[in-house]
Amino acid sequence: MNNVRKMFLLAAKDLRSEARAKEIAPPMVLFGLILVFLFTLDFPPGAGRAPVPGPVVGAVGSRELAGAFLWVSLLFAGILGFGRNASTEREGNRIEGLLLAPVDPAALFAGKALANFCYLWVLEVILFPVFVLFFDVPVGLLVPGVLLVALVVNVGLAAAGTLFGAASQYVRARELVMPLLLFPVIIPLVLGAERLTSSLLTGAGLGSQGRWFILMGAFDLAIVAIGAVAFEFIVNE
Amino acid sequence: MSPPTTTGRRSGTGRRSGTMLLIALVAAGMAVGILAIFFWVPTANCLVPGVAQGQPCFDARPDYVQHIFYMHVPIAYVAYLAFGVVLVGSVAYLKTGKRRWDILAHSSAEIGVLFTGLCLLSGMLWGRPRWGTFWTWDETLTLTFVLFLIYIGYLLFRGLAADPTRGARVAAVIGIVGFVDVPLVHFSMVWWRTLHPAEVIINPAGPQLPASELVTMLFLLAVYTGLYVALMLLRTRLGRAEEALAEAEAALEERPPPRAHVGITP
Numbered sequence: 001m002n003n004v005r006k007m008f009l010l011a012a013k014d015l016r017s018e019a020r021a022k023e024i025a026p027p028m029v030l031f032g033l034i035l036v037f038l039f040t041l042d043f044p045p046g047a048g049r050a051p052v053p054g055p056v057v058g059a060v061g062s063r064e065l066a067g068a069f070l071w072v073s074l075l076f077a078g079i080l081g082f083g084r085n086a087s088t089e090r091e092g093n094r095i096e097g098l099l100l101a102p103v104d105p106a107a108l109f110a111g112k113a114l115a116n117f118c119y120l121w122v123l124e125v126i127l128f129p130v131f132v133l134f135f136d137v138p139v140g141l142l143v144p145g146v147l148l149v150a151l152v153v154n155v156g157l158a159a160a161g162t163l164f165g166a167a168s169q170y171v172r173a174r175e176l177v178m179p180l181l182l183f184p185v186i187i188p189l190v191l192g193a194e195r196l197t198s199s200l201l202t203g204a205g206l207g208s209q210g211r212w213f214i215l216m217g218a219f220d221l222a223i224v225a226i227g228a229v230a231f232e233f234i235v236n237e
Numbered sequence: 238m239s240p241p242t243t244t245g246r247r248s249g250t251g252r253r254s255g256t257m258l259l260i261a262l263v264a265a266g267m268a269v270g271i272l273a274i275f276f277w278v279p280t281a282n283c284l285v286p287g288v289a290q291g292q293p294c295f296d297a298r299p300d301y302v303q304h305i306f307y308m309h310v311p312i313a314y315v316a317y318l319a320f321g322v323v324l325v326g327s328v329a330y331l332k333t334g335k336r337r338w339d340i341l342a343h344s345s346a347e348i349g350v351l352f353t354g355l356c357l358l359s360g361m362l363w364g365r366p367r368w369g370t371f372w373t374w375d376e377t378l379t380l381t382f383v384l385f386l387i388y389i390g391y392l393l394f395r396g397l398a399a400d401p402t403r404g405a406r407v408a409a410v411i412g413i414v415g416f417v418d419v420p421l422v423h424f425s426m427v428w429w430r431t432l433h434p435a436e437v438i439i440n441p442a443g444p445q446l447p448a449s450e451l452v453t454m455l456f457l458l459a460v461y462t463g464l465y466v467a468l469m470l471l472r473t474r475l476g477r478a479e480e481a482l483a484e485a486e487a488a489l490e491e492r493p494p495p496r497a498h499v500g501i502t503p
Contacts, residue, residue, distance in 0.1 A: 163414070167407045171397040180393060181411060184386040185418050188425040195428075211428060219421050226417065230410040233331055237403075 003107040010111025032077035039069040040134040067197030081119045086165030105232035116158035145200045153193045156220040163227045192216040259467045266460035273453045274307045309359040311461035319349030327412035339405040340476035353385045376426030387415040
């Protein structure tokens, strides 16, 4: 059985147990909804239609801010899922069983990351329409560009979340430590996503933003490679 | 006194006096450097690249504030050097599993965080009179701040790790990810700022420095490198002592307690 097949089996195991327990995706989605709602509360209805009038600091319109709100909401909600997905393996020492099985730690990492990747998509499929409704954004501007952005973000975010989720299982106060480790590291990814989404929302499109995709792609590659190589140092006794 | 103990002690003393000598040299160098900064280097020449040599910075007044650069630049250099050493130590520790590499990385991360903090502080002290603000979202400032956060997280993680061996291994992974992130954060910041032009654009083309400025800067870079090495020697020695103490304590716990109360007294 090769590693790719093992990766899919491990991810399927995570998703199957989640389909029964329903303890990761529903809280994630609900938290994401609450965050998007909280952010939109600051904006009066229809504020998304026109830029904020007058000389605002740095001349940032609400359209540009909306991109930041979207990705920060997704990030905070994602953190919940990463932490939960990692701690289920620690509870009842399930990770011991996985390590005893003839599975390469790299495949284990990839499997967990794939499960996190799926959770992020579930979150986004629900959050994007809500975001469009709340912020009064023209759907044509956002779709399909935002799906490409989400794809690039999800790969890196899921890999980093898996790596730091596993890392933070071995410290005290693990729920606190994980965001402290994760957030500074994924700044290139979040910054790129916000920049690209702002570009979409202001109608500029993704045509001239190739370098952000290269940067985020480089981040994805680096974090997936480090995760695959280094995961065994984290989980092995 | 048996010969092996003497040799052992002598070599230990030799290393210690070497460290003390280095510290004395660094202290003397620092004093000479400060004297040079205040009395030797001319004041009117601006160190901000892109501003013509011999011209005052942004106004006609003598630019006393620029003297902080002679400290700020070596501090920033030591910070990046220290994080580079964290990367080397982390990779070597994961490869060999030898504790000394982990002590090296841990020590260097502590010193790196200290110098990053000093770098941010000295930069702010310059920025307030020159840019009119303590902080601006310039790419270099932001990158330094992100590094500060990443390595504070690294140290926090080490402090909270339940099992020291696994904590060291996981910390090594964080140390590697943190340094690999540097160029990525750098580019994201550069492009971010390109879309939102800053008030001050620092030109990468360096000016021709007069001898006194160049010599002072290079001298202080050497002094600060010495300071880094001295701090590393002290900190890694402390790390080894902590390690020895932990081992001794573990050995003490494993030893069965004395059984005087069951023994038959002759």
